[in-house]
Amino acid sequence: MIIVEECRRQLGPGVQFYCERLHVPEGVHMALWGPSGCGKSTLLNLISGLLRADSGKVQVDGIDISGLSEGQLDAFRGERVGFVFQTFNLLAPFTAMQNVMLSMRFSDTIPAAEWKPRAESLLERVGLGHRLHSKPKTMSVGEQQRVAIARALANKHKLIVADEPTGSLDPKTATAVMDLLLELCRESNVTLLLVTHAREIADRLPALYDCTGLVQEVAP
Amino acid sequence: MSLWHIAWSYLWNRKFTTILTILSVALAVALISSVLTLREETRKRFEEEGQAFDLVVGAKGSPLQLVLSSVYFMDSPTGNIPYAEYEQLKADKEYVKAAFPISIGDSYLGFRIVGTVRELFEHKWESLLTGAQRAPFQLADGRYFEKSMEAVLGAAVAQQTGLKVGETFVSTHGVIAVPESLGGHSHANLPYTVVGILKPSGSPFDRAVYTSLNSVWDAHRHGPNESGEAHEEHHEAEAGHPEEEEEAAYQEWGAKPESMITAVLVQLQSQLLRFQYREKIRETTSVMAAIPINEIATFYDQFLGTAKLVLLAVGYLVVIISALSILIGLYLSIIQRKRDLAVMRALGASTYDIFGAVLIEAFWVTILGIGCGWLVGGAVSFGLGKYLAWRFGLTISAFNLTTEHLGAFATVALVGLIAGILPAWQAYHGDVAHDLAER
Numbered sequence: 001m002i003i004v005e006e007c008r009r010q011l012g013p014g015v016q017f018y019c020e021r022l023h024v025p026e027g028v029h030m031a032l033w034g035p036s037g038c039g040k041s042t043l044l045n046l047i048s049g050l051l052r053a054d055s056g057k058v059q060v061d062g063i064d065i066s067g068l069s070e071g072q073l074d075a076f077r078g079e080r081v082g083f084v085f086q087t088f089n090l091l092a093p094f095t096a097m098q099n100v101m102l103s104m105r106f107s108d109t110i111p112a113a114e115w116k117p118r119a120e121s122l123l124e125r126v127g128l129g130h131r132l133h134s135k136p137k138t139m140s141v142g143e144q145q146r147v148a149i150a151r152a153l154a155n156k157h158k159l160i161v162a163d164e165p166t167g168s169l170d171p172k173t174a175t176a177v178m179d180l181l182l183e184l185c186r187e188s189n190v191t192l193l194l195v196t197h198a199r200e201i202a203d204r205l206p207a208l209y210d211c212t213g214l215v216q217e218v219a220p
Numbered sequence: 221m222s223l224w225h226i227a228w229s230y231l232w233n234r235k236f237t238t239i240l241t242i243l244s245v246a247l248a249v250a251l252i253s254s255v256l257t258l259r260e261e262t263r264k265r266f267e268e269e270g271q272a273f274d275l276v277v278g279a280k281g282s283p284l285q286l287v288l289s290s291v292y293f294m295d296s297p298t299g300n301i302p303y304a305e306y307e308q309l310k311a312d313k314e315y316v317k318a319a320f321p322i323s324i325g326d327s328y329l330g331f332r333i334v335g336t337v338r339e340l341f342e343h344k345w346e347s348l349l350t351g352a353q354r355a356p357f358q359l360a361d362g363r364y365f366e367k368s369m370e371a372v373l374g375a376a377v378a379q380q381t382g383l384k385v386g387e388t389f390v391s392t393h394g395v396i397a398v399p400e401s402l403g404g405h406s407h408a409n410l411p412y413t414v415v416g417i418l419k420p421s422g423s424p425f426d427r428a429v430y431t432s433l434n435s436v437w438d439a440h441r442h443g444p445n446e447s448g449e450a451h452e453e454h455h456e457a458e459a460g461h462p463e464e465e466e467e468a469a470y471q472e473w474g475a476k477p478e479s480m481i482t483a484v485l486v487q488l489q490s491q492l493l494r495f496q497y498r499e500k501i502r503e504t505t506s507v508m509a510a511i512p513i514n515e516i517a518t519f520y521d522q523f524l525g526t527a528k529l530v531l532l533a534v535g536y537l538v539v540i541i542s543a544l545s546i547l548i549g550l551y552l553s554i555i556q557r558k559r560d561l562a563v564m565r566a567l568g569a570s571t572y573d574i575f576g577a578v579l580i581e582a583f584w585v586t587i588l589g590i591g592c593g594w595l596v597g598g599a600v601s602f603g604l605g606k607y608l609a610w611r612f613g614l615t616i617s618a619f620n621l622t623t624e625h626l627g628a629f630a631t632v633a634l635v636g637l638i639a640g641i642l643p644a645w646q647a648y649h650g651d652v653a654h655d656l657a658e659r
Contacts, residue, residue, distance in 0.1 A: 041657070050566060050653040071571060078568015085656065089563045093233035098221065105221040106568040115221070151567075 001026035007056035031202035039214030082152030084162035142173035227580035248538035249593020261616035270512035278483035283510035335436030356421030375420035422615030550643035562655035582640020
């Protein structure tokens, strides 16, 4: 599903990201673990097409994304990757249901007639059937992250990337959200890459990739 | 979830700044719209009323002044001419279909008292605007005047003064109402009796009091309770009509004051004869003839045309300022929601989606601004139209949508969209990973 080999990306003067090799088979749930600043989020951004490698190979679902144009990367993300962010990143002017529907609107992988019923069904599945028409600012952080999970799953993508998805939540809510994310990813049989610096969270996933040392200082 | 909906949601999410931006566009459009409406409507109305008579014949002076004073009752008359001129014109059947003498000298509460002949009330002509027959001298109440000191009121005079048939009033000397404390004086010994009231016609004819020529001449002779000194002082105070000038005019014509009139309103056998007959009068008489519709058209082109250009220039300057406010408003909004745009990009939004959504925001603001501006412009025109109706008797249509309006609105819409391009470009070229990482 995911192949990263000899991947380099210049992050600044004298600072470089380098990943020698990462292979993630389809359907695997893997934690990208490491201390802050080690390069785990950069690795996730390279795999999800938010960043482009300077050299090396980044292949996702058979597509070498390092050679894609900006427009092709937009399409790649819309068609293949679901995102869960640490700060939820719901769009403030829209309701929970509209946020989920917007994901389908931009992705263009689900027929328009299915947007509404699918959004309702997913929000009900994450326990927010009663908040369909609530706007993000009226929801708790836990509820917002559950909307974000529903949004990530809306397009039936094969890959879900989650960057510190519980980083902004209190421990109790974090556990509940994590349980929900893992459960839904298992149900949907998607590949999950989850970035975390917390070992106890990383250990809940069946696979772990230690990102320590991906960011290196190099001679200018 | 169309781009229109997405754009609208973002605008609605920042209602206050959106409304302010819309108002700035609306202000510019209102200014442009009302200038276009007022200019076009007043021109149409002036030309419509100017069509009432083919020629106006009066004392030499400014042709425009002669037309304004005799047809629109707006300016001071250019002077007096002998009654005999009217008789000569009326007798010239080869050219003249009808001629109506008018004598303007006194007023009542600012409304001019027009001495004329009863035939004027039968005068009709074809409307320039609708092609229908215009007959503004139809009675709503009472009868037409028959003898001296009987008066027929225009509809606006009756409405604004409250005078009714059978009531009397005292005229003031001069066409400009001057309070007695400031030297003005009345013909208290010769009151007028209202014998009729005309139907409203939406024209300057609503704003005059009609009486016989004899009434005006009778009132003009000094009555027993009117001091000659006061009369003289008043005439000196009245612009364009010093007593000496009138006396000189009477001597020049070899006529007495009671045989003088202000002008003759002429209807020719054919409108095509207007220029020819004006030249004939110029060459063969010592009076002046003016073609009302021609004078008004020249006035609009020369004076109001320039005024229109200045006002439109101001309007378009405000459009540019509004465009800048759209640009700044959208640009600031793009900076504030860089993360939202990055999220959309992460979710797969295309160039078309991001660029289009921001451009549509500019479109919404501009279109709503144009809509509101047109309504505000209409309201302004309506208000000014009320004033024009009250002051000059000109009734105008306030909510117009001419090709000139549409052209101006299209220009504003284009400027608004151009203002949206820079923020839209900025929105699409954000660094997604960087913007998502920003806290």
